[in-house]
Amino acid sequence: MEKIIAKIKEERPLVHHITNNVTVNDSANITLYWGGLPVMAYAKEEVAEMVEAASALVLNIGTLTADSVEAMLIAGKEANKLGIPIIFDPVGVGATTFRTEVALKILRELDIAVIKGNQGEISILAGQQGEVKGVEAVGEYKNIAETAQKLAKGQKAVVVVSGVKDIISDGDKVYQVSNGNNLMGQVVGTGCMLGSTLGVFCGVSSNYLEATLSAVTAYGIAGEKASKKATQPASYKVAFLDSISELSDEDLAREQQVEQVM
Amino acid sequence: MEKIIAKIKEERPLVHHITNNVTVNDSANITLYWGGLPVMAYAKEEVAEMVEAASALVLNIGTLTADSVEAMLIAGKEANKLGIPIIFDPVGVGATTFRTEVALKILRELDIAVIKGNQGEISILAGQQGEVKGVEAVGEYKNIAETAQKLAKGQKAVVVVSGVKDIISDGDKVYQVSNGNNLMGQVVGTGCMLGSTLGVFCGVSSNYLEATLSAVTAYGIAGEKASKKATQPASYKVAFLDSISELSDEDLAREQQVEQVM
Amino acid sequence: MEKIIAKIKEERPLVHHITNNVTVNDSANITLYWGGLPVMAYAKEEVAEMVEAASALVLNIGTLTADSVEAMLIAGKEANKLGIPIIFDPVGVGATTFRTEVALKILRELDIAVIKGNQGEISILAGQQGEVKGVEAVGEYKNIAETAQKLAKGQKAVVVVSGVKDIISDGDKVYQVSNGNNLMGQVVGTGCMLGSTLGVFCGVSSNYLEATLSAVTAYGIAGEKASKKATQPASYKVAFLDSISELSDEDLAREQQVEQVM
Structure with missing residues (x-):
């Protein structure tokens, strides 16, 4: 986790995205602003070959079609x-x-x-009750830390539940990240851009739990910094992206608010 | 029409879009900035189920394909x-x-x-002569109010003709809205974002004529406010989207310039 | 090449794009900001008819699929x-x-x-060694002027190699344009928007070499002007697009740095 932002800027990980067409430009830009290289490629004829050069693969089903799902599975199997x-x-x-x-x-x-x-999406994947309206979680989720832990354990994956406070679990421990700003929820694409950020950070580290904690924390700190520059959503989005490009490992070490909760 | 903006922020209508890939991000953002919830979903396997949760459906053929048209018809029939x-x-x-x-x-x-x-698009749909170059109207349209009225009557729909002055008809009465700013025509997506705005406003009112008048007027007022903050197109777009997020029913009541012309 | 920017604003060339879904909004906006009219249309049922009204056709394989390639060939043959x-x-x-x-x-x-x-893409098309990681050139390219000249000669086309210094050749002469700013490489879409810019400029001139020299130079000058307004990438992108909209033939004549190198 030490100096991971500097490592990104040095290694320039290629992050292959198969993602939705709503926020694809935001995902590409944030990947570049962190220091990574974005590539978006969806054709089933090329995704296996494209992912070979990548350091991470981001799969996002926001505007899925039968074709894009087929490409996700082809690229995913090659990545595995x-x-x-x-x-x-x-x-x-x-x-x-x-x-x-x-x-x-x-x-x-x-x-x-x-x-x-x-919270809704993770609850549903964990086999719990959850409600999603369009692409937004609705309802209350009382035991989200346990839910995240359960899903992580079952899938042998790191699980991130984004929200006012973010929850992260590797199936054993559970962490809570308190960095962030509520303006982030008022702009389309902050969820998807966090996905890209996770791709960039996991692209330079084999410890995915540590990389995820750094990614989520750094992302939230950029959101806090941006809130000092702009308070309306479209301006805030520009300020947020600018903040990503100038965030340093020193900012991350100094501003992080991470605690283990389970 | 009373306090419709406050109603949007309270009810948070879900607006399902099947739209083009040029301005889809703008459409999602403006929906959210008004207070609605955007969802973009195009797969024929899911559009009927997705629209069930929606308060309005926006169909936009900007970058149509045979597949997206099929999805539009499936979603549209379910919406009906x-x-x-x-x-x-x-x-x-x-x-x-x-x-x-x-x-x-x-x-x-x-x-x-x-x-x-x-003007070109509405004239063509009304069976009149019209000329469209790419996606822009060219030529002159002298009797656009009658044309709008005719199309509205024939389709039993509210018709909006966007332009320097916007024309709105329910097939009986015809209104003209003078709010707006010419910079709105110098940015890609202001037409599509008006479509999303209509979805948001009609999503909280069963009187579609009144909701449309409010939507078109409020949209124009936001355009006027933005012109006081920025005069170049890319900056203006950011300012315009910011203005959407802070527009109030009081602004709408105070600044509206609507007159009945037929 | 004389007063080409004024000519664009007067003639308003329609530029038909079949392009990727990452930067499509940027391409549409820059076309409009120069004074052209953008249209994005991909359906094989309509591309031949759409291109008939166009002054230029831009083909960009950034997120190609079998369907979009089919549409490119149909539109391209009609354009020819x-x-x-x-x-x-x-x-x-x-x-x-x-x-x-x-x-x-x-x-x-x-x-x-x-x-x-x-440099990587042009080298590969010229049959030379080249390396592309995702969509970025990696490696060194020592004889890029000769490579560009060779490809231009073989294809009977004007070739542009974008980079810190841009290389342009018609297969005979080779020019180098030194305008531009390194921030342009830190924003997603500046390559694609240069493609759109070439479409706009070639849409009002039958001398494609001169139009290309003007386009690349004007584009670089806009990049320089923007760097005086913003230094972080997301703000810079907004400033760059604003600069496009206000660039004049006088700016172009005064600021151009073009030299013939072969």
């Missing part, structure tokens, strides 16, 4: 074969049967390094 | 069955035979609540 | 028949066999006016 970490963002799982079936298929057929979702 | 209002944006109709045929098929097979287009 | 210039951006060629085969097929079946790529 080569030991390249897969970040999975099950956007909107639970909103439709199709999304839920696809998400469960991905978990069944691929070995995922990090699963990131909101 | 459930009484969920459909906003239809016939982007570029008249530019190609394919677009014209698709647009006419959508009007034939679906019951549309609000049709929004530029 | 009508004498409409095609700008080809072989994004990521060399990264996968599929991209390389598609790019070579496009060069074989279509008559391209301008080919634009980074």
